Amino acid sequence: MTATSPAELPKALTEAEESVTLDVRGLWKVFGPRADRVAGTPLAELSRAELRERTGCVAAVRDVSFAVRRGEVFVVMGLSGSGKSTLVRCLTRLVEPTAGEVLLDGVDIRKAGDKQLRELRRHRFAMVFQHFGLLPHRRVLDNIAYGLEIQGQKKDSRYARAGEMLDLVGLTGYGESYPDQLSGGMQQRVGLARALAVDPEVLFFDEPFSALDPLIRRDMQNEVIRLHHEVGKTMIFITHDLSEALKLGDRILVMRDGEIVQIGTPDEVVGAPADDYVREFVRDVSRSQVLTLRWIMRPPGDGDALDGPELGPDVVIKDAVRTVLHADRPVRVVADGELLGVVSSAEILEVIAD
Amino acid sequence: MTAAVAARRPVWSRPYLLVGILAAWIALWIAFRGQATLPLDGAELTPLHARIGEAADVVDNNRDSNPIFLYFFNYVRLFIDEFVTFVQALISRPSFGRPVPVVGWLGVVGLAAAVALLYGNLRVALLTVAGFVSFGLLGLWEESMDTLALTLAAVLLSLAAGIPLGIWAGLNDRFDRLVTPVLDFMQTMPTFVYLAPLTLVFLIGPASATVATMIYAIPPAIRITSHAIRQVPKETVEAGASLGSTPWQLLAKVRLPLAKRTIVVGVNQTIMAALSMVTIAALIDAPGLGKTVLKALETLDVGTSFNAGLAIVIMAIVLDRVTSAAGRRVEDARRAGRAHRPLRRRIQVGAVLAVAAVLVYLSHVYVWAAEFPGEADVGSFVRKGADAASQWAQTNLFATTNGLKNLITYGLLNPFEAVLTDSPWWLVLAVVTATALVVAGVRVAAVCAVCVALLVALGLWQDSMVTLAATLVATVLVMALGIVIGVWIGRDDRADRVIRPVLDAGQTMPAFVYLVPILGLFGATRFTAIIAAVVYAAPVAIKLVADGIRGVSTAAVEAATAAGSSTWQIISRVQVPMARGAVTLAAGQGLCYVLAMVVVGGLVGAGALGYDVVSGFSQLQLRGKGLAAGLAIVVLGTMLAAITKALQRRGVRKSPVTGV
Numbered sequence A: 001m002t003a004t005s006p007a008e009l010p011k012a013l014t015e016a017e018e019s020v021t022l023d024v025r026g027l028w029k030v031f032g033p034r035a036d037r038v039a040g041t042p043l044a045e046l047s048r049a050e051l052r053e054r055t056g057c058v059a060a061v062r063d064v065s066f067a068v069r070r071g072e073v074f075v076v077m078g079l080s081g082s083g084k085s086t087l088v089r090c091l092t093r094l095v096e097p098t099a100g101e102v103l104l105d106g107v108d109i110r111k112a113g114d115k116q117l118r119e120l121r122r123h124r125f126a127m128v129f130q131h132f133g134l135l136p137h138r139r140v141l142d143n144i145a146y147g148l149e150i151q152g153q154k155k156d157s158r159y160a161r162a163g164e165m166l167d168l169v170g171l172t173g174y175g176e177s178y179p180d181q182l183s184g185g186m187q188q189r190v191g192l193a194r195a196l197a198v199d200p201e202v203l204f205f206d207e208p209f210s211a212l213d214p215l216i217r218r219d220m221q222n223e224v225i226r227l228h229h230e231v232g233k234t235m236i237f238i239t240h241d242l243s244e245a246l247k248l249g250d251r252i253l254v255m256r257d258g259e260i261v262q263i264g265t266p267d268e269v270v271g272a273p274a275d276d277y278v279r280e281f282v283r284d285v286s287r288s289q290v291l292t293l294r295w296i297m298r299p300p301g302d303g304d305a306l307d308g309p310e311l312g313p314d315v316v317i318k319d320a321v322r323t324v325l326h327a328d329r330p331v332r333v334v335a336d337g338e339l340l341g342v343v344s345s346a347e348i349l350e351v352i353a354d
Numbered sequence B: 001m002t003a004a005v006a007a008r009r010p011v012w013s014r015p016y017l018l019v020g021i022l023a024a025w026i027a028l029w030i031a032f033r034g035q036a037t038l039p040l041d042g043a044e045l046t047p048l049h050a051r052i053g054e055a056a057d058v059v060d061n062n063r064d065s066n067p068i069f070l071y072f073f074n075y076v077r078l079f080i081d082e083f084v085t086f087v088q089a090l091i092s093r094p095s096f097g098r099p100v101p102v103v104g105w106l107g108v109v110g111l112a113a114a115v116a117l118l119y120g121n122l123r124v125a126l127l128t129v130a131g132f133v134s135f136g137l138l139g140l141w142e143e144s145m146d147t148l149a150l151t152l153a154a155v156l157l158s159l160a161a162g163i164p165l166g167i168w169a170g171l172n173d174r175f176d177r178l179v180t181p182v183l184d185f186m187q188t189m190p191t192f193v194y195l196a197p198l199t200l201v202f203l204i205g206p207a208s209a210t211v212a213t214m215i216y217a218i219p220p221a222i223r224i225t226s227h228a229i230r231q232v233p234k235e236t237v238e239a240g241a242s243l244g245s246t247p248w249q250l251l252a253k254v255r256l257p258l259a260k261r262t263i264v265v266g267v268n269q270t271i272m273a274a275l276s277m278v279t280i281a282a283l284i285d286a287p288g289l290g291k292t293v294l295k296a297l298e299t300l301d302v303g304t305s306f307n308a309g310l311a312i313v314i315m316a317i318v319l320d321r322v323t324s325a326a327g328r329r330v331e332d333a334r335r336a337g338r339a340h341r342p343l344r345r346r347i348q349v350g351a352v353l354a355v356a357a358v359l360v361y362l363s364h365v366y367v368w369a370a371e372f373p374g375e376a377d378v379g380s381f382v383r384k385g386a387d388a389a390s391q392w393a394q395t396n397l398f399a400t401t402n403g404l405k406n407l408i409t410y411g412l413l414n415p416f417e418a419v420l421t422d423s424p425w426w427l428v429l430a431v432v433t434a435t436a437l438v439v440a441g442v443r444v445a446a447v448c449a450v451c452v453a454l455l456v457a458l459g460l461w462q463d464s465m466v467t468l469a470a471t472l473v474a475t476v477l478v479m480a481l482g483i484v485i486g487v488w489i490g491r492d493d494r495a496d497r498v499i500r501p502v503l504d505a506g507q508t509m510p511a512f513v514y515l516v517p518i519l520g521l522f523g524a525t526r527f528t529a530i531i532a533a534v535v536y537a538a539p540v541a542i543k544l545v546a547d548g549i550r551g552v553s554t555a556a557v558e559a560a561t562a563a564g565s566s567t568w569q570i571i572s573r574v575q576v577p578m579a580r581g582a583v584t585l586a587a588g589q590g591l592c593y594v595l596a597m598v599v600v601g602g603l604v605g606a607g608a609l610g611y612d613v614v615s616g617f618s619q620l621q622l623r624g625k626g627l628a629a630g631l632a633i634v635v636l637g638t639m640l641a642a643i644t645k646a647l648q649r650r651g652v653r654k655s656p657v658t659g660v
């Protein structure tokens, strides 16, 4: 998301250490018979297909490590079967991980007992599902209040909170309806409201919009951006849709066959794909919409006139096109008064051409 | 598609082997005909039968001293007896020193209508009133209430055990794997065979009848509940868990509400199964309509058995409609947003219950409301009408019915029976084992060999072969009907809409009542039992085949049509081969149903194992033989089930398919 103001970014980076909310280290999930014999043994070196051949086990998540900062939107992306859903379920232990650590504010949730785990889920996590997972026999309001109800909250207070959430997601007036009377997009708003109602620290989304029409999907993506601005939750967002990932993600984790292929900001993923798999993924992206001037500037040459217009390095190429093409000399890329490089029509046209 | 199927078959393909086996059989049959056929006279006993009889006597004599009986079975018996007697005291039997039950006919009608109205709708409530009043009009009020009381008691106990077990099986894979084969066995075993052993344990009386009914009625409750729990969308459960629900909250707030509608279907099936079995339990002296039918069948009194059979049918329709309506209501209530109008609903419920209470009170206090008035005797008209119709049919339709009877008897039944009963037992053993080896593999062949050997050991070889012949003939007929009609309604929506309700209705009828009209048409012969079995089993087979045909992907059919196939080619080359899984399933299920009914046919002249079982009930000295006959039926059923299961697993083409 290039909209996150470039000014904030460096500050967040300096505070990175203490602002980590969720720290995942060496996480494994192996499905199949005697799954625990895989991680940490020579078997772990095998590819997914080989492992399956030898042992009948499927390594859905293989040795995954990453850290998510507070307030960040962290996107996990990969093709179908790459292990995204399994990964996100391991983080809340809806699927029990086979090996590794999941630290929430420094505490390993894998060590939590049943009761502690329930407390974590009641107050600190919430999840939004691909097919909504609503309760068809309950009104919308009761669906939203479900999390509060099972915590034992009184009717008045939980309905009051559910009503607020209903307004927050733009469903005012639909509290008495039943889920199947709503459209898909509206149902997912209910799912969102249900997750937000318990005021969690971390929100997990498992492909929440892939069951929706493209137009509604765009609406909902904007809704998530809006909510993120309003409530500022940490979000872990699964998708197989690259444009969605680029639109929402502060950082993107690309998975293949259960493994991490690359972690980076959207422009890193597009500008410097880690391998052919990622390159294939980002091939159709319009690079000018994602990359910033930083990615195409060149060192000033001898013949360059250095009195052209000035732009920052984090300006998206698309937004710079007009300036660059209209100027009769190269545009200077400047940060904190320092000249980083120059961009001329040639570079711009090259990006736009592919 | 068809090319792929053909390619998978080896060159020396199985049909040739099967034809070879058949040829060898016929040749050896001609050579050894009539030797080693192990005949046994009706009243004759083998030493084994005598020993089983003695063992039964030992059980009888030690019932009050053996600790297992003293501390377990006898308590179970007492508990169930008391429970059933209590329900009977409420609606069917004079009780508590009164000459009439606690609730008389008016009260029962009122209560039943109230239940139908509150859980169903006005239409089924009216149907209920009409149905219950007709019991009285047919002159069968008390018998009907006995049947209802037994059914209710068995259903309550079945659900009390079945729903929790079903929930457990739905939540726990290991338990599910454990109970599934047990339920399979309970369902494939012909109901007939566990009556006698039960009476040995629980004596003749309500307890045996109730336990027999429960054995038959619990499997659907467990299976469907388990299925209902499993079909709750995984994500919805995860959503509940992800918010921190306890396992109990997940069950009560997520799983059960989402499974409710399907569980009600299970309740419906349990009730229908219970009603069906309660009527058959008449064989071990269970009171009610079944007993009236049974007595009349024994004296070939078509009129009386028809009258009582009619009452059973009416009860089946009423119970089915009410529970189906209740199932739909679970859904509708939600859609209508019931939460909006709690007050109106409460007033409605209150009013209905008040009216019912008044009727109950009246029927408790006044004789006119307690005993159904006897003047309007529709029953005797029905009896006379049925008798006359049967007479008329037997004289005037004689040419048709007799033609059909002879065609099937001489064309199919006699040859089958002759080959099976006149072959030496070792020849049958060899043929069955070889056939099983070819179509199903080594393990099944071993099972079959053991089964045939057991039949020999049980000393009822000839009777077993007669029963087997009847079963095979009826199954061939069922599959012929199943494929012809199944393909037809599988392809034709209009036919489906007309025929399917008939099949559904046929399936909800208790097995017993099929015998009556067929007896009326054909008299008491082997053939009657076969036709009854075909009528009983055909709906299942037809529906399975039709669903299989419908399940064939439209893409495959369209591709074949686009390639210029004729209708006949589409059916024979694409639809039937692709639905062969469903066809083998239909054959397997058909066999099960047929076997169950063929042995019941022992009551109406089919003889053989069914007759042995029945005479075991009625004559003490034949008890051992009856028990052995029951075992032989189980062995036969196991053998046939093993073969059909293996066929389903292998997806081998069944011969009836190619014979369409």
Ligand SMILES: Nc1ncnc2c1ncn2[C@@H]1O[C@H](COP(=O)(O)OP(=O)(O)OP(=O)(O)O)[C@@H](O)[C@H]1O
Pocket (backbone or CB within 6 Å): A031, A032, A058, A059, A060, A078, A079, A080, A081, A082, A083, A084, A085, A086, A087, A240
């Ligand atoms: N319960 C399970 N038992 C066995 N294997 C599983 C199970 N759940 C997932 N898998 C396997 O793990 C792998 C990863 O599955 P996962 O559902 O996490 O993929 P995904 O990236 O979410 O795919 P999709 O985009 O289709 O949702 C797949 O190969 C899948 O077959």
Ligand SMILES: [Mg+2]
Pocket (backbone or CB within 6 Å): A084, A085, A086, A207
């Ligand atoms: Mg997924």
